[in-house]
Amino acid sequence: MQNLFSCSLGQHVTQVVSVDSIDEVVRMHADIDRSVLWVCDTNTRQFLPANLQVVVLPCGEVSKNWTSIERIVSVAKERGLARDSKFLAVGGGVVCDMTAFAASIYMRGCSVSLVPTTLLAMVDASLGGKTAIDLLGAKNLVGTFYPAKEVYVCAQTLETLGDTEFRNGLGEVLKHAVLSPDDSLATFLTDNRMSILQRSTGVLEQMIMASLAVKRQYIERDPTEKQGIRDALNLGHTFAHALESVGNLSTWSHGEAVAWGVVRALQAGVAVGTTRTDFARRYSDLFTEYGFGIDWKVSDVPAFLAALESDKKKRGSNVRFVLMAGQGEHILRTLDAQLVTELVS
Ligand SMILES: NC(=O)c1ccc[n+]([C@@H]2O[C@H](COP(=O)([O-])OP(=O)(O)OC[C@H]3O[C@@H](n4cnc5c(N)ncnc54)[C@H](O)[C@@H]3O)[C@@H](O)[C@H]2O)c1
Numbered sequence: 001m002q003n004l005f006s007c008s009l010g011q012h013v014t015q016v017v018s019v020d021s022i023d024e025v026v027r028m029h030a031d032i033d034r035s036v037l038w039v040c041d042t043n044t045r046q047f048l049p050a051n052l053q054v055v056v057l058p059c060g061e062v063s064k065n066w067t068s069i070e071r072i073v074s075v076a077k078e079r080g081l082a083r084d085s086k087f088l089a090v091g092g093g094v095v096c097d098m099t100a101f102a103a104s105i106y107m108r109g110c111s112v113s114l115v116p117t118t119l120l121a122m123v124d125a126s127l128g129g130k131t132a133i134d135l136l137g138a139k140n141l142v143g144t145f146y147p148a149k150e151v152y153v154c155a156q157t158l159e160t161l162g163d164t165e166f167r168n169g170l171g172e173v174l175k176h177a178v179l180s181p182d183d184s185l186a187t188f189l190t191d192n193r194m195s196i197l198q199r200s201t202g203v204l205e206q207m208i209m210a211s212l213a214v215k216r217q218y219i220e221r222d223p224t225e226k227q228g229i230r231d232a233l234n235l236g237h238t239f240a241h242a243l244e245s246v247g248n249l250s251t252w253s254h255g256e257a258v259a260w261g262v263v264r265a266l267q268a269g270v271a272v273g274t275t276r277t278d279f280a281r282r283y284s285d286l287f288t289e290y291g292f293g294i295d296w297k298v299s300d301v302p303a304f305l306a307a308l309e310s311d312k313k314k315r316g317s318n319v320r321f322v323l324m325a326g327q328g329e330h331i332l333r334t335l336d337a338q339l340v341t342e343l344v345s
Contacts, residue, residue: 092118093125101131104146119169171255181328236261259292
């Protein structure tokens with residue numbers, strides 16, 4: 001076990017720790033076992049000892065609902081857990097979000113620690129304190145800001161992760177490379193591509209830490225997303241969400257859509273004169289090197305524009321795209337429909 005860094009979010013501090021196996025985390029909590037509630041899903045149950053009492057959620061996005069929250073808090077109450085107890089999530093972004101949300105409201109807040117087991121949860125969902133459930137057909141409609149006390153990163157768990165899920169996380173890592181204040185993450189990704197794609201644990205650990213370090217720089221300066229700094233982390237996501245929406249959330253995986261969206265944002269920056277062409281090309285090439293399809297054309301552009309419009313309604317304001325002014329320097333800009341049409345078709 002190795003303490004890597006701490007991340008301050010307002011009054012909360014999250015300690016990021018690297019562990020060789022999840023057993024280490026279990027052993028660490030053995031003497032307070034009676035006040036710990038473990039939560040996982042049907043796929044991540046394998047990482048916990050068979051004799052441990054665990055709340056097991058159905059796997060996947062379907063579990064981001066009140067039913068999961070009720071199950072977690074019901075079991076906590078049945079077991080007599082008090083406010084000084086701890087909820088411990090072992091799973092991807094869904095399990096982490098559900099456990100942290102439940103912890104944020106159980107007895108007005110008990111502590112929560114996360115053991116992310118997907119690459120996306122390791123580099124993104126576990127750090128930053130956002131929790132939410134999907135409700136009334138809207139993703140992440142109801143939630144809280146509630147940072148975890150500890151995030152235990154165990155890169156070895158990625159060995160069993162499916163390819164699509166792994167690439168969902170890689171899309172976010174490459175996005176972090178664009179947002180990094182320097183190009184060290186991009187260089188690391190270029191130099192270690194084969195080891196990363198072969199999932200060499202040591203190299204993945206380094207990549208995860210470098211990626212988290214980028215996220216940390218944005219969230220520490222804007223813990224509750226009110227300063228326009230944390231918005232940078234949405235780079236590519238406005239394009240991506242509209243693409244996912246026209247594909248009925250099944251044609252493109254989230255990682256593929258994010259990669260495509262980041263490249264559209266880089267090209268938009270070039271078109272409006274905020275992004276240098278060589279900068280945009282370097283990162284487009286990086287996505288291509290990692291096998292992301294960045295040249296898809298949207299066939300139903302009106303549907304795509306309508307999806308952007310619905311994003312605008314959700315936010316109650318004009319859609320502001322994250323564009324890059326240079327390495328690690330973002331700006332928020334509206335784009336006219338004509339330019340968006342040219343970029344996606
Ligand atoms: N809170 C945040 O800041 C934040 C940030 C990004 C995403 N999210 C949320 O995270 C969710 C997506 O997370 P995700 O991509 O991790 O999805 P997920 O949690 O649904 O996990 C994907 C699949 O992988 C399985 N799985 C998890 N770890 C595994 C492992 N090591 N081996 C084999 N299978 C494993 C899961 O059971 C699931 O079937 C979304 O709901 C999204 O809104 C939250």
